[in-house]
Amino acid sequence: MKTETDMTTAIDAKQFRKALGSFTTGVTIVTTKGEDGKDYGLTANSFNSVSMDPPMVLWSLGKKSSSLPVFAATGHFAVHILASDQEGISNRFAKSGTDKFAGCTLARGHGGVPLLDGCSARFECRVVHRYEGGDHVIFVGEVMNFDSFEQPPLVFHGGNYGLVMKKAEDIADASSSFGNGWLGFLLARAYYQLLMPVRQNLSSNGLRDIDYNILTVLSMGDGRTIAELDQLVSISGSQVSDDDINKLVERELVALEAGDGGETVVRFTEAGRRYAIELLAIAKAAESDAERDLDYREAQVMTLLLKRVIRSTAATLPDHWQKDHFWRGNNLWHDRASSDAA
Numbered sequence: 001m002k003t004e005t006d007m008t009t010a011i012d013a014k015q016f017r018k019a020l021g022s023f024t025t026g027v028t029i030v031t032t033k034g035e036d037g038k039d040y041g042l043t044a045n046s047f048n049s050v051s052m053d054p055p056m057v058l059w060s061l062g063k064k065s066s067s068l069p070v071f072a073a074t075g076h077f078a079v080h081i082l083a084s085d086q087e088g089i090s091n092r093f094a095k096s097g098t099d100k101f102a103g104c105t106l107a108r109g110h111g112g113v114p115l116l117d118g119c120s121a122r123f124e125c126r127v128v129h130r131y132e133g134g135d136h137v138i139f140v141g142e143v144m145n146f147d148s149f150e151q152p153p154l155v156f157h158g159g160n161y162g163l164v165m166k167k168a169e170d171i172a173d174a175s176s177s178f179g180n181g182w183l184g185f186l187l188a189r190a191y192y193q194l195l196m197p198v199r200q201n202l203s204s205n206g207l208r209d210i211d212y213n214i215l216t217v218l219s220m221g222d223g224r225t226i227a228e229l230d231q232l233v234s235i236s237g238s239q240v241s242d243d244d245i246n247k248l249v250e251r252e253l254v255a256l257e258a259g260d261g262g263e264t265v266v267r268f269t270e271a272g273r274r275y276a277i278e279l280l281a282i283a284k285a286a287e288s289d290a291e292r293d294l295d296y297r298e299a300q301v302m303t304l305l306l307k308r309v310i311r312s313t314a315a316t317l318p319d320h321w322q323k324d325h326f327w328r329g330n331n332l333w334h335d336r337a338s339s340d341a342a
């Protein structure tokens, strides 16, 4: 039968580390002032709360850390819970033998400990206990003072930095009412709702979805033949007929002109260009509205994930739907074209 010691030695260090990595933590920098008057600090995710009354926290320090003698001797330390944009400083404080505090704006806390700024929260502590913990030393501190700032935190999971994404309550509702959250329904529903202000404007101008689709493709670069427009617009499931174009010509939003090779191409009139820009502005405002409850990072993550879905489903996409065919230098989206197009 295996003894407890046998079971411990049987643990595979790599697998153990991997299993521990499934526990998601924040990232902190713990700082102190050495007896030599110098500032010391390191990145640590072993931080945790211990007690409310008295207020206490803990963290653990590897015995191989070059900061160990300093922390073993200090009576105070400060814990900084890092904000989502502090990956750089986290990496800097995780490297031994560098001038970690170079360029940092410092304040001083209890015991003269260095206080960094830009973090989510900060705790100034007095050391009340030190425990041996295998190859680490566990420090328990009583919180003498703390500050909390409105900054989203940096997250550490499975050896990688991450961001907190709130699991909204209404997500559960959305998945029950839309085919159990099937991505197609969610995307279609989101697109439909996002476009409502644009549609209202179109209908008040006596225009339809197909007109919007044509104007949108032209806004990515005009001077296209009707056949080209039909090919590009067909990504939305609609077809472009001569009649559709003639209606827009009658409305003086587009004109038929001779292209470089003598072919007939569709171009914006001045009024059409102005209207297409107005529609873009309405669409942009709808986008801002839709992202109202997302913070900057969440909005970035959403864009990134949607682009990944587009990429991973693009395998069978006909060549004429590749993004290079949509975008031309004379588009009305200007700098958005290159950076935002999926």
Ligand SMILES: Cc1cc2nc3c(=O)[nH]c(=O)nc-3n(C[C@H](O)[C@H](O)[C@H](O)COP(=O)(O)O)c2cc1C
Binding pocket: 027, 041, 042, 043, 044, 045, 046, 047, 059, 060, 061, 062, 063, 064, 065, 066, 067, 068, 090, 091, 093, 094, 095, 096, 097, 156
């Ligand atoms: C996200 C992250 C979390 C870390 N957590 C700890 C920790 O809790 N305890 C520890 O001793 N080292 C931790 N480290 C490693 C130290 O930051 C690293 O060993 C550092 O070089 C120690 O600096 P020093 O040798 O100057 O003391 C962590 C590193 C990273 C990137």
